[in-house]
Amino acid sequence: MSRARNTLIAALLGLTTAGIAQAAGGDVGSTAKQATNWIAIIMFTAFVVATLGITKWAAGRTKSAADFYTAGGGITGFQNGLAIAGDYMSAASFLGISAAVMANGYDGLIYSIGFLVGWPILTFLLAERLRNLGKFTFADVAGYRFQQAPLRAFAASGTLVVVAFYLIAQMVGAGQLIKLLFGLDYWIAVVLVGVLMMVYVLFGGMTATTWVQIIKAVLLLSGVTFMGFMVMAKYGFSPEALFADGVRVRTEIAANGGADPTAAARAGLAIMGPGGFIKDPISAISFGMALMFGTLGLPHILMRFFTVPNAKEARKSVFWATTWIGYFYILIFIIGFGAITLVLTNPEFADTSKGIIHGGAGTANMAAVLVAKSVGGDVFYGFISAVAFATILAVVAGLTLSGASAVSHDLYATVFKKGKADSAAELKVSRITTLALGIIAVLLGIVFERQNIAFMVSLAFAVAASANFPVLLLSVLWKDCTTKGAVIGGFMGLISSVALTIVSPSVWEATLGNPKGSALFPYTSPALFSMAIGFFGVWLFSVLDKSRNAQQERAAFPAQQVRSETGLGAAKASAH
Template identity: 85%
Template sequence: MSRRAQTLAVALLALAVPAAMAAGGDVGQAAKQPTNWIAIGMFSVFVLATLWITKWAASRTRSAADFYTAGGGITGFQNGLAIAGDYMSAASFLGISAAVMATGYDGLIYSIGFLVGWPILTFLMAERLRNLGKFTFADVAGYRFQQTPIRAFAASGTLVVVAFYLIAQMVGAGQLIKLLFGLDYWMAVVIVGALMMLYVLFGGMTATTWVQIIKAVLLLSGVTFMAFMVLSQFGFSPERLFARAVEIRTGFATHAGKTPEEAAQLGGAIMGPGGFVKDPISAISFGMALMFGTAGLPHILMRFFTVPDAKEARKSVFWATTWIGYFYVLIFIIGFGAITLVLTNPEFADVATGVIHGGAGASNMAAVLVAKAVGGNVFFGFISAVAFATILAVVAGLTLSGASAVSHDLYATVFKKGQADSAAELRVSRITTLALGVVAVALGIAFEKQNIAFMVSLAFAIAASANFPVLFMSVLWKDCTTRGAVIGGFLGLVSSVALTVVSPSVWEVTLGNPKGSALFPYTSPALFSMTIGFFGIWLFSVLDRSAQAARERAAFSAQRVRSETGLGASTASAH
């Protein structure tokens, strides 16, 4: 991209921010809601600052390696913060706090599930990924396999996971901009899509990484202050916080016409399981999706190629796990804080029924409203800006992994047989970015009413069913073959998507079919589709007696030495 084009894009965004502010003022006043100029001002400063980072990164992005992996020059500590930033997405910050507000204790299943995926990455994947890969997880999965079929599968799996993950981020961003500026939801989603495309088109992985690092530090600081302020209202006693939440929930049930016994039971239900996950199969399936999906998320796996060696890759996971674990403990407190401070405040919600103003999907804004309750307009503006940067940077990372799947896996390796030059690969990547941006906007508008943490769990289920089995078996099982990996991977991918579509959450809630008409009764398909994926890889690998399969099995020893020791990795990945 030319310097003139970069300057023009930043200038257009600088003009767009005041325009959005003016539009927000008009629409907000029409809805009889005063425009929050302090929040909008902080938000605008944050957006312009991240655009400056993007412009700086663009000047350093000269090759495909710079664009995809920041040239491999990020340290383990920096990368750990960036991974935490990627992981502390709209689903974590906005979605989990909203889920805890709605279902209490049950919302913690997201925190636990998201967190326990990290030991799998630490001990099984991180070092091997860095030693075997260059740009994408397909480099690792296809190390000893035929390139065309395995890259075609990897690109398909990546794009489907990215599409589902993008939905959650776009919904969160749309609700946030709608709340802050008073814009229509669809306009908010379009603005987010446009900003995200600018970040990726110009800055690539360098910009995305630094925005993630800055955002992670600010978000951790913000949630620490929020949790501190929530607990300070209850003498720093979590028991008093929980007791007040139960009391409030009991009051809502009483207002709904329940008997005192029923109201007490419903109020106390937020301190026990069963409000979200209704049966053991759903619990196991949902937990498997969150746990194993982490090791199949393409935008997380890409981060291990931004560090110089395997030691820094391991350090990345250690720091990421530390920050993410700390963050999830605080999010649980903020979720209960939303019950006590948001649902009882007439400015934010109907205090008789406990429904947040703004219609379906507005509950996703629970954490942002807690910020306003404990810190006023200034802190509300800060958290809104950080939440928006959270979404924007995660969306940029997702788009980057989708673009790299098309340009690196399909275009450069499959179509051009490894002969594509860096400039052509970057051009294809940027065209893909534009296409993904349009898809993300369309899906974000279609799924407006869904809880965003739940939408991300569907992406995790697909990653656990398609990407993780192929990655796991290709790296750790000697007898895995191209035929087994591709057929098994596609079986996991197709079954997880199909079961997701015919589950109640999509079939009934999103597509509007009658209640009880869903063909698949469970919350998450992972237990079934992940089993299908692993079984397919095993079966079709065992049945493969071709000469090619024999060569692939023989190549496992060399792959194992490379993955365990890193011998040859430094030269192979010197881009």
């Protein structure tokens, strides 16, 4: 194992060095690329080497399935709060939301608010219950009193679909970032990220993932604090002056595009009001529901509650995570407007007459990184690039870990082996799954190159809100919920959310290239409809279930309630 690890790490460093050499060589492809920034590349390489060192250290501590999935339950509430914030401050949050604010102004704020407001619900409804009932995955909680095979088959399906959508966003962000930084072709950049991610998860497990997330969260919060401070300093710390300059820039861009003065002024002011991104009330409600309730169904976030020793630390985790995430999103809004005034007006970064960043649609995701270069020069640009890459890498590792645990723990160990799999066999299946997920992530990242990454994550949230959240909530809080209701209702939410997403304008037209207006589902997010279908399915098929198993499951609810509320028996169960 040690020899294999060292060989793979050496190969990875060789791949990184080859990438730098190729970038230094200049002409790597036909598309226009940024000049090689050696300061940024040195910082990036230093970060990769440091995190590989963390992975090697973590590999020595990863001896069992509990170590691999949950870091042995030895993470404190404060550390876990930082790690959750690190998980949440993903490519979508840092790169995608700042790009959305740059493009749509005020409307980009819906992402920040939607992502944040799910946390109080998670705190009061689920955090302690998750820790008291679960061991490795959210299926441990949802299936506490249910038949294991069908429930875990559903849970694994829901987890893998959410992970796939979420991975797309991270891989696109990573690909664009490395393309910008190294001057590599996009697909080579995506492959490099995929290989790195697989190394972290294969050898370090949750211990390495957690510490990479904690370090990255501290660095990212420090970086965005400096960026926000420098942007506001240019306007005498007056938000009004910043917004007024943003309106001026957008007005000039509209006038350069041929709009008459009245229309140009209206286009400039549009960034200070709603309607640029969400066009109608149903889309706004559906989108907001996806972001808010999707938080409570994200497998890689729910998994974090099993890394702390008890329910008190789980509650503390959410408090700290909410604090850091709220602070972060305030700064991202400032950075997004800074991108309008500093990046879109700089000929080095953008076509100033059209208000488009050089390099095509996908490079709009690099707005925040270019703001860093504007306010801090090449050194700070290198720092933020390395941190942004760390952001993506840590989140991708967490996602891959949750997907691998769904296959190895929920499917292999519990369904196929009926709870009799040994720890070594389970770890082997988990690592094979990690390799498969890494390959899938690379392929999907290449296909979805031009999508806004915050929007791609919102689709993952819609699936999580429609499939995982109804099953998790009702199984924990409703005594009449049964296996049949949870599984059928969960699959109804899962299938409807994925189907409506595929036939929505965002995928049917924007990604698959079908004619405009041909989408079968008119709204940007399916959550309002698919989440209702999920809840209705769980309720209906639970009520109709009169079987002997259903009666036993209802009778087991009081014992589950005592365990979830008090934690009696939780410490003993999690030790096994």
